[in-house]
Amino acid sequence: MRIGLLTEGGYPYLSGDATLWCDRLVRGLGQHEFDVYALGSSRSQEDEGWVALPPQVGRVRTAPLWAAEDDGVVYGRRARRRFAEHYGELAAVLCASGSPEAASTLEADRFGSALYGLAELARDEGGGLGGALRSESAVRALERACRAPGAQQTAREARVPDLLSVAAHLERALRPLSLDWYQDDDLGAVDLCHATSGGPAALPGLLARHFFGVPLLLTEYGVRLRTHYLAATDAPPAVRSLLAAFHGRLAAETYARATIVTPGNAHARRWQERCGADRAKLRTVHPGMDASPFAEVGESTDCADPDTLVWVGRVEPTKDLVSLLHAFAEIRKEEPKTRLRIIGAPAGPEGEAYLGHCRALAAQLFPDEAEGPHTVGDNPVSFAEIGGPELPTLADAYAAGGVTVLSSVVEGFPISLVEAMFCGRATVSTDVGAVVEVIGGTGLVVPPRNPRALAEACVALLRDPARRERLGAAARARALELFTVEQNTTAFHGIYLEIVARTPVRRVVVDETGEPLPFAVPAEAHVPGRWTGAPVRSTPTWATAQARATTPTPEGAR
Known part of the structure; x- marks a missing residue:
């Protein structure tokens, strides 16, 4: 089958949201053909180039959302x-x-x-x-x-x-309406459109449905409407109100016209239902992650230091490392041998400033000890980044301690938590976003912004090695069952077939005498091999729709 993959600020560009997920999806579904329709987010993103595309990508069409182009057309x-x-x-x-x-x-x-x-x-x-x-x-x-x-x-x-x-703002958001993608041999030729996010990325799918009856599948791992609400807090009241109305109505229209909507977790699903999505259309499909880099650590029973707590992620204020440091001060009172390793790079200038603040707080809370289990000048809190000789890989970061901690106050799908689960680590997490859904009883969950509760949960695991081992094994088993690339691609393959099977045939196929052939285009018609017995010829519209464009270079696609 031929899929029109609709992206915004991501695949096939090297950087951007959902690039890795889309690449794994396309490569994992080699039995289908993909045409990629990408909305670029910036000039720098386009200059970076594309990822290496697999052979099942038939064509790539791109359009910049970051620049207003004048096509020279003047209305009468x-x-x-x-x-x-x-x-x-x-x-x-x-x-x-x-x-x-x-x-x-x-x-x-x-x-x-x-x-x-x-x-x-x-x-x-x-x-x-x-x-x-x-x-x-x-x-x-x-x-x-x-x-x-x-x-x-x-x-x-x-x-x-x-x-x-x-x-x-409306002009920028509505730029996809002006694209030349809506032709019989373009988006009109695909079997279904798969929008990888809401908002502008879904607009081409809505228009393909409107003009040609192409069914639309919408995937939201982060609800676009929620992202807009969080980003528009500084705008004047009138601007906030009008733009909230636009994005809310666009989200409701997308949910109403999509055949199936796939949230990435229950947190996103609740947002979609609140914004008008029909519960009967919703199918939760968790993001797929590659478990192979963590296999060696996950299958090993060794631990570099069972008395060490590990935090892994991007350093930014939403991760609430301040509460983690205050919780660690309480932990040290109960378990003086415990150490804390904060592993990750800052996210932009704000992250740099926040990292400096956390370093200063750690120095204030844990001054160099003149006596005790550590030598003078040995602070129990350390900051590091992945890629050095001590921590060459992400798996090595999780292997550095016995308990992994997540202290966020805002979180969507907690990727670092799943990585820790792949590594077989017991976890202590704050109850935000999809954390409870991901953990599912295989770790300890505490309220956010509560250092005392975070400290008590960590101490409980530090004092009980057998419990840590049981929780870590259960967490790894759960992650391998629910959050791998394989389960993700299998789920979407089934959804693709279900949508096409439920969609009325939009193309008329005739035999040599010109008579229509019913059931001549089954869902598996594009799978290599002969699936129909009699030779057929197609109408000119069908022949045009089957024309293929060779994959252009990034320069030629703009």
């Missing part, structure tokens, strides 16, 4: 009237909407009608939508909607700078 009077009608309707819905979950069916229909109307305009006119979205008429339409009777109070308070900010 009729096209301008159509744009004003659809954009005005879109703005009216945003100004009238409350929370996404409280929005009416009528508002949802109005939003979808306006969205697809803009896409149809761009398709009919051969472009020009970007210029129209950046025009003064767009800002005026937004202003009229904000001043109209029945608009929200926060929308009525919007000033010119607020309107300009909202219009610019």
Whole structure:
């Protein structure tokens, strides 16, 4: 089968969200063909290039979301009237909407009608939508909607700078509507679209469904709407309200039109249900991780230092290392031999500053000891990064201690926790994100921002080696069962077949006499081999749809 893989700021670029997951998915499903449609997030990302693509990738098409391109198309009077009608309707819905979950069916229909109307305009006119979205008429339409009777109070308070900010954001978010991907031999030729996130990445899938009836599968390992809410806290109230309405309505439209939605964990699933996703469409598919690098450590019963606590991850404020250091101060009172190793690199300038703060706090809490089990100048807290001679690999980091600690206050799917489970380590974690779902009773979980509870759980495991061993073995067994690449690709293979089997045939296949052949395109029609007995010829539309483009170089794909 032919899959249109829709990405934003990730695969096939070397850097970006979900690049590794998408690469493993494509390589693990060699029986299918993939066409990749990628929205680039920055010039630097494009300059870095692509990952090495496997042979099952038939074509790659990219488009920059980071730059507004002028295609030179100028709308005439009729096209301008159509744009004003659809954009005005879109703005009216945003100004009238409350929370996404409280929005009416009528508002949802109005939003979808306006969205697809803009896409149809761009398709009919051969472009020009970007210029129209950046025009003064767009800002005026937004202003009229904000001043109209029945608009929200926060929308009525919007000033010119607020309107300009909202219009610019909408123009960027709606850039996928202007792409030339929506043709019979392009997105119209795939058997299904798989969007790897919500938001702009799902827009091409929505349009492929609208124009050609292509079914849409949506995967969200991080709910895009939640990400927007967390990132928009500093915006003025009017801007926050209007953009929240737009992203909420876009999420609801995507959930409504998708055939199946696959959250990565129960935490994401609850968000999706709250934002309008039908529970019957939801299938939890946990992220797949490569367990092989951790096999040697996981199968070994040796431990470099059973009295050492290990924290592994990116150093940033959400990881709450401050609480971990205060908890370790309590642990040292109960178990003076215990050491703490913080292993990881800072995440950007904010992470650098936070790492400096944590180093200073460690020096303050644990001044050099003149007597006791350690020598003078030997601080029980150490900071390190992976890649040096002492810790050459990630597995070596987890092998450095007997208990792995996660102290975060914000977490989605806790990758470091799964890595520790692959290594057979007992864990102590804070109850955030999908932690409880991942642990499943194979580790200790405590409230976040509670150093005392964190200390008590760590002390309990440090004093009970047999319990540590039991929990570590159970954690490894659970991780191998639920969180491997193999289970992830197997789940998506089954979902692909289920979606295609439930989708009406969109292509008419005829025999040599021109008579239609029913059931001539089964789900396994693209699997190598002869699956139909009689020779068939296809209609011109089907032949066009089967045309293949050779994989271009990164330069040629832009």
